[in-house]
Amino acid sequence: MNNTRRGLPLARARIEQIFPKLTPTQIRRITPHGRSRTTKRGEVLSEHGDIAASFFVVVSGELEILRPSGTVETLVTVHRSGQFTGEVGTLSGRRTMFRVRATKPGKVIELDRRHMLTLVQTDAELGEILMRAFILRRAELITAGVGDTVLIGSTYSADTLRIKEFLMRNGHPYSYIDLEHDPDVQNMLDSFRLAANEIPVVICRGQVVLRNPSKQEIADCLGFNESIDQTHVRDLVVIGAGPSGLAAAVYGASEGLDVLVLETGSPGGQAGSSSRIENYLGFPTGISGQELAARAYIQAQKFGAEILITKGTRLVCDVRPYVVEVENGARIPARTIAIATGAEYRKPRCENLSRLEGAGVYYAATFVEAQLCGGDEVIVVGGGNSAGQAAVFLAEAAKRVHMLVRSVGLAKTMSSYLIRRIEETPNIVVQPYTEIMGLQGGDHLESVVWRNNQMELTEEHKIRHVFLMTGADPNTGWLNGCLALDARSFIKTGQDLSPENLSAARWPLARQPFLLETSLPGVFAVGDVRGGSIKRVASAVGEGSIAISLVHKVLQE
Numbered sequence: 001m002n003n004t005r006r007g008l009p010l011a012r013a014r015i016e017q018i019f020p021k022l023t024p025t026q027i028r029r030i031t032p033h034g035r036s037r038t039t040k041r042g043e044v045l046s047e048h049g050d051i052a053a054s055f056f057v058v059v060s061g062e063l064e065i066l067r068p069s070g071t072v073e074t075l076v077t078v079h080r081s082g083q084f085t086g087e088v089g090t091l092s093g094r095r096t097m098f099r100v101r102a103t104k105p106g107k108v109i110e111l112d113r114r115h116m117l118t119l120v121q122t123d124a125e126l127g128e129i130l131m132r133a134f135i136l137r138r139a140e141l142i143t144a145g146v147g148d149t150v151l152i153g154s155t156y157s158a159d160t161l162r163i164k165e166f167l168m169r170n171g172h173p174y175s176y177i178d179l180e181h182d183p184d185v186q187n188m189l190d191s192f193r194l195a196a197n198e199i200p201v202v203i204c205r206g207q208v209v210l211r212n213p214s215k216q217e218i219a220d221c222l223g224f225n226e227s228i229d230q231t232h233v234r235d236l237v238v239i240g241a242g243p244s245g246l247a248a249a250v251y252g253a254s255e256g257l258d259v260l261v262l263e264t265g266s267p268g269g270q271a272g273s274s275s276r277i278e279n280y281l282g283f284p285t286g287i288s289g290q291e292l293a294a295r296a297y298i299q300a301q302k303f304g305a306e307i308l309i310t311k312g313t314r315l316v317c318d319v320r321p322y323v324v325e326v327e328n329g330a331r332i333p334a335r336t337i338a339i340a341t342g343a344e345y346r347k348p349r350c351e352n353l354s355r356l357e358g359a360g361v362y363y364a365a366t367f368v369e370a371q372l373c374g375g376d377e378v379i380v381v382g383g384g385n386s387a388g389q390a391a392v393f394l395a396e397a398a399k400r401v402h403m404l405v406r407s408v409g410l411a412k413t414m415s416s417y418l419i420r421r422i423e424e425t426p427n428i429v430v431q432p433y434t435e436i437m438g439l440q441g442g443d444h445l446e447s448v449v450w451r452n453n454q455m456e457l458t459e460e461h462k463i464r465h466v467f468l469m470t471g472a473d474p475n476t477g478w479l480n481g482c483l484a485l486d487a488r489s490f491i492k493t494g495q496d497l498s499p500e501n502l503s504a505a506r507w508p509l510a511r512q513p514f515l516l517e518t519s520l521p522g523v524f525a526v527g528d529v530r531g532g533s534i535k536r537v538a539s540a541v542g543e544g545s546i547a548i549s550l551v552h553k554v555l556q557e
């Protein structure tokens with residue numbers, strides 16, 4: 001016998017947008033997309049855990065949305081005449097977290113996922129109402145910590161942070177229990193026979209207990225990938241769901257291509273870790289990288305792109321269609337491919353780094369960052385060209401620029417004009433043999449510990465701005481030697497491919513590679529992973545979008 005507990009703490013603000021009531025005209029427009037059916041009192045229309053659950057519009061009667069946990073059901077909301085079920089998971093087809101039950105005899109229109117996607121893509125007005133409601137509902141669930149997942153962890157554990165970030169980046173609601181702060185935790189651990197050193201623990205769907213799981217294990221347990229067919233040949237497989245990959249997915253899917261995106265687990269890529277992107281067109285007050293990524297992620301799904309949470313481990317290029325092998329062993333066939341795996345900034349190993357990124361720790365020295373540190377002392381880490389440019393630029397605004405270099409001095413590869421400029425700028429101080437050891441601060445960086453390895457001297461300095469200009473490594477290790485790369489292992493495309501590159505790759509076509517096309521026909525590289533890319537969100541988005549028009553050309557060849 002189920003007990004129903006009433007009332008989740010869902011916000012009552014914006015209630016008309018979260019739970020809108022459709023007009024009779026709007027309902028009439030939905031009817032041809034689905035099937036009308038009657039409901040009986042107590043009838044369960046879809047069950048917690050169902051994959052690709054249907055979408056229901058209530059014509060008459062009532063539907064309860066319940067979150068079951070053991071024998072207890074928590075009532076999330078009740079949909080009445082003119083209202084509809086669903087949230088973001090309904091778009092992606094992932095396992096639903098809720099039970100939908102009729103409370104009285106009535107009538108509903110039922111749409112399966114495919115028809116619901118067609119509806120949101122073809123009816124602009126209804127598409128907007130549904131998408132807004134789905135997104136706001138998911139946001140409410142995340143805020144209220146309502147979901148099918150419990151994370152037990154510790155504020156001081158890096159793995160807890162890793163899992164929190166994974167769930168957050170995938171927009172998956174969860175409740176969090178902190179070992180340090182919650183007195184009931186021990187009871188919880190005892191009931192699952194968990195030792196404290198097995199944290200973080202994820203209890204997924206109230207059943208499966210995962211001890212310090214990998215991202216892939218969580219994705220598998222929550223069924224992120226279950227509704228996705230990994231065997232049929234796709235028009236386009238995009239590897240990486242950063243800004244460039246998501247742009248390729250949105251444009252590709254909206255132009256009718258069958259698109260699958262592979263992502264290791266951090267949708268949004270580097271941009272997703274930026275606390276505020278101020279220079280992206282159309283957002284005059286800035287937008288957090290996470291918000292931008294979340295919107296793009298949902299937009300891609302709205303147009304029918306599917307997103308598989310897994311790592312591309314090997315490109316197989318001696319077969320047609322191409323094959324991308326992934327972590328779980330599946331082999332995904334693709335007519336065309338967009339590689340959007342980005343790059344990772346080389347980072348010193350020190351505590352608090354990820355927490356202070358964007359809050360005193362920067363990877364770019366543009367006008368925006370320079371404004372933040374006007375009149376202050378700053379640190380630039382690195383001895384190469386990008387570090388030199390940053391130091392000279394920042395010296396105009398900063399009181400003093402400390403250039404921390406690990407070796408005896410500036411890199412031999414640094415341009416001589418930059419070396420001269422650094423030498424001639426009195427407020428740039430080169431600190432040789434020096435490395436960053438620690439970063440301290442709350443909401444913002446407050447002090448930095450550095451060590452001079454030659455003098456074996458460790459010092460703490462009250463400096464609030466650090467620019468890490470130690471270069472970025474492209475995520476190209478998995479390409480299996482299939483593509484021509486430049487000296488720094490970024491992917492060469494278009495006119496950058498020399499005749500030697502093309503002959504080594506046995507380029508088979510009479511035409512030259514298109515812009516953004518690699519040394520393999522139909523395989524494109526977009527965003528930061530591409531040699532010579534600009535390393536900005538806008539350029540990554542631009543390249544992902546441009547690639548689609550070229551994908552169409554290749555598919556017609």
Ligand SMILES: Cc1cc2nc3c(=O)[nH]c(=O)nc-3n(C[C@H](O)[C@H](O)[C@H](O)COP(=O)(O)OP(=O)(O)OC[C@H]3O[C@@H](n4cnc5c(N)ncnc54)[C@H](O)[C@@H]3O)c2cc1C
Pocket residue numbers: 239240241242243244245262263264265266267268269270271272273274275276277278279280310311312313340341342343344345357358363475478526527528529534535536537538540
């Ligand atoms: C802290 C920070 C702040 C920034 N701020 C700004 C800013 O304010 N303005 C601006 O214009 N730019 C900014 N940038 C730069 C900008 O974020 C990047 O230029 C942009 O994100 C590049 O997009 P991308 O899609 O090419 O690659 P990425 O963002 O690097 O995304 C690559 C994606 O591919 C995935 N991936 C990698 N390997 C695999 C694999 N084998 N299989 C599956 N998936 C894989 C990764 O998980 C990742 O999600 C910032 C960067 C950082 C790090």
